[in-house]
Amino acid sequence: DAMVIQNPRYQVTQFGKPVTLSCSQTLNHNVMYWYQQKSSQAPKLLFHYYDKDFNNEADTPDNFQSRRPNTSFCFLDIRSPGLGDAAMYLCATSVTGGEADTQYFGPGTRLTVL
Amino acid sequence: GQNIDQPTEMTATEGAIVQINCTYQTSGFNGLFWYQQHAGEAPTFLSYNVLDGLEEKGRFSSFLSRSKGYSYLLLKELQMKDSASYLCAVINSNYQLIWGAGTKLIIKP
Numbered sequence: 001d002a003m004v005i006q007n008p009r010y011q012v013t014q015f016g017k018p019v020t021l022s023c024s025q026t027l028n029h030n031v032m033y034w035y036q037q038k039s040s041q042a043p044k045l046l047f048h049y050y051d052k053d054f055n056n057e058a059d060t061p062d063n064f065q066s067r068r069p070n071t072s073f074c075f076l077d078i079r080s081p082g083l084g085d086a087a088m089y090l091c092a093t094s095v096t097g098g099e100a101d102t103q104y105f106g107p108g109t110r111l112t113v114l
Numbered sequence: 115g116q117n118i119d120q121p122t123e124m125t126a127t128e129g130a131i132v133q134i135n136c137t138y139q140t141s142g143f144n145g146l147f148w149y150q151q152h153a154g155e156a157p158t159f160l161s162y163n164v165l166d167g168l169e170e171k172g173r174f175s176s177f178l179s180r181s182k183g184y185s186y187l188l189l190k191e192l193q194m195k196d197s198a199s200y201l202c203a204v205i206n207s208n209y210q211l212i213w214g215a216g217t218k219l220i221i222k223p
Contacts, residue, residue, distance in 0.1 A: 041173070042118070042213035043202065090156055098209055100145055100164060105156035 003027070004106035006091050012112045013081050021076040023091030029104075031097040032074040034066060035090040037108075043090055049074065050097055063093045076109075086113045116140045118214035120202050125220045126192055133185045134200050134217045142207020148176050148187045149201045153217065156200055160187070189219075197221045 004025045013019040024031065026073035031050050047066045048055050054066070063085070065077040078085055088110050092103040118136045126132040138146070145164040149157035163169055163178035163185060175188040186199055199216035206212055 040122075040199075040215065040218070042215045043213070045215075067221070088154075098144075100162060101205075101209075102147070102159050102162060103211065104159065108154075108156045 004091060004093055004104055006089075006106035006109050008038045008109060009107060010110050010112070012114060013078075014114050016069065016080045019078050019081055019111070021078075021091075021111070022090050023074045023076075023106055024072050025091075025106075026072070027093055027104065028071065030032050030071075030092045031091035031101075032068060033092040033103065034057070034074070034076050034088075035092065036085075037088045037090055046076070048097070081111070081113045085114050086111055115166070116212050118202055118204060118212055119187075120182065120214040120217045122215070123218045123220065125222060126189075128192055128221055128223050129192060130192050130215045131188065131190050132219065134202075134219065136185045136187070136202035136214060138183050138185070138204045138212070138214075140204050140206040140212050144205040144207065144209065146176075146178055146185050147186075147203045147205075147211070148174075149203065151201060153198070160200075171206060192199060192221050194221050194223070198208070 033048040034046045037043040046060045049068045078106045088108045090105040090108045094101045094103045128161045148160040151157040161176040168177045173190045178185045201216040202214040
């Protein structure tokens, strides 16, 4: 089945220790997104790629970086995680990023910072 | 600014009907989505409206009024598995998806 896969599902890291979250897709969609979602809050867009064209949201902290080496894979790097970065990180894909373009989500990675 | 307003929490009874409202103020409008999100899981797509009126899909229906900046999600014949958060999201004129914080729906037997 075509899908969006995220690994790991649960990640525990230490304060300040770099961590990388991964996302892969078999949908062959052009656009990939990374969201941060805290409990009972709306998902907050961090980055998106249209193909290899990288788009950084204005309020995404410099502590967060992203890489998309090919169509199928996208990575979220948190260089120095703080306690406030503990959240669910959601990867999503869509065909074009335009109107009427549904986003399909992976299962998420729940990050705990100790 | 841009914002999406939804009630924080609603409670309903198994077998009943519930309506979850969403009002929006965005820079332009290119459609409105409803997503379902079970606790600890990712959002899953429910519906998309871009024209005024009601779209029915099984037990779930979604309504849009663009002139009022208003939508609702109607869930019929509620089941316990419908306990989840329901998120309203609007695509603005820049094709950005603006999300609401979601409405937590609690179903009681």
